[in-house]
Amino acid sequence: xxxxxxxxxxxxxxxxxxxxxxxxxxxxxxxxxxxxxxxxxxxxxxxxxxxxxxxxxxxxxxxxxxxxxxxxxxxxxxxxxxxxxxxxxxxxxxxxxxxxxxxxxxxxxxxxxxxxxxxxxxxxxxxxxxxxxxxxxxxx
Amino acid sequence: xxxxxxxxxxxxxxxxxxxxxxxxxxxxxxxxxxxxxxxxxxxxxxxxxxxxxxxxxxxxxxxxxxxxxxxxxxxxxxxxxxxxxxxxxxxxxxxxxxxxxxxxxxxxxxxxxxx
Numbered sequence: 001x002x003x004x005x006x007x008x009x010x011x012x013x014x015x016x017x018x019x020x021x022x023x024x025x026x027x028x029x030x031x032x033x034x035x036x037x038x039x040x041x042x043x044x045x046x047x048x049x050x051x052x053x054x055x056x057x058x059x060x061x062x063x064x065x066x067x068x069x070x071x072x073x074x075x076x077x078x079x080x081x082x083x084x085x086x087x088x089x090x091x092x093x094x095x096x097x098x099x100x101x102x103x104x105x106x107x108x109x110x111x112x113x114x115x116x117x118x119x120x121x122x123x124x125x126x127x128x129x130x131x132x133x134x135x136x137x138x139x140x
Numbered sequence: 141x142x143x144x145x146x147x148x149x150x151x152x153x154x155x156x157x158x159x160x161x162x163x164x165x166x167x168x169x170x171x172x173x174x175x176x177x178x179x180x181x182x183x184x185x186x187x188x189x190x191x192x193x194x195x196x197x198x199x200x201x202x203x204x205x206x207x208x209x210x211x212x213x214x215x216x217x218x219x220x221x222x223x224x225x226x227x228x229x230x231x232x233x234x235x236x237x238x239x240x241x242x243x244x245x246x247x248x249x250x251x252x253x254x255x
Contacts, residue, residue, distance in 0.1 A: 017161055021161075057192065108201040111231075115229070
């Protein structure tokens with residue numbers, strides 16, 4: 001199966017969150033163009049916009065604990081009916097980050113991974129060579 | 141993101157235009173009627189085009205502090221991308237949510253005058 005990769009690297013700073021999420025939603029929009037209904041295309045693009053906003057925020061917030069902000073690299077893999085996005089950062093490991101919230105108490109923080117897992121078809125978290133990799137994909 | 145506050149005798153209408161995320165949440169928290177825990181606010185979300193969990197967390201935190209001071213937040217005119225975040229997290233149960241701002245205003249005025 002043919003696939004294409006697009007990779008971008010952004011500074012790990014709060015002010016780049018919106019740029020990262022808009023790049024993701026625009027990539028998803030162009031990828032889905034004319035393939036589905038307008039509502040389905042919107043949902044597909046919004047899923048990537050939201051997931052990247054959450055993942056990028058998580059990487060940046062944890063970057064602030066380090067001496068200098070680390071860059072965040074995002075790779076899109078486009079296949080016939082599937083878009084996969086891998087986000088890499090070299091900040092503190094996922095395992096040491098904020099645990100999922102108790103949903104009954106409705107806390108102020110900790111909804112990010114819940115949102116990502118809900119809007120994406122598959123989500124994996126791995127750490128390789130001191131790099132965190134969150135990989136998420138969604139099929140049309 | 142831009143925030144506009146319109147203050148009346150009983151409460152304040154806060155209109156948020158743009159995105160509420162980790163980069164804009166501090167400005168939201170510092171807006172005068174939002175930062176005042178005793179001030180009830182109607183937040184008009186008609187022009188909010190994107191909300192993520194950081195923005196949601198800011199709303200939940202402000203709601204908690206206002207409730208402790210016997211005030212509250214009423215939300216109106218949620219767009220689909222905003223509503224989706226509330227629905228997935230279940231936090232829609234925490235807020236009074238109205239389809240239009242006039243209804244939220246009427247509710248706030250009636251409720252606050254009755255106290």
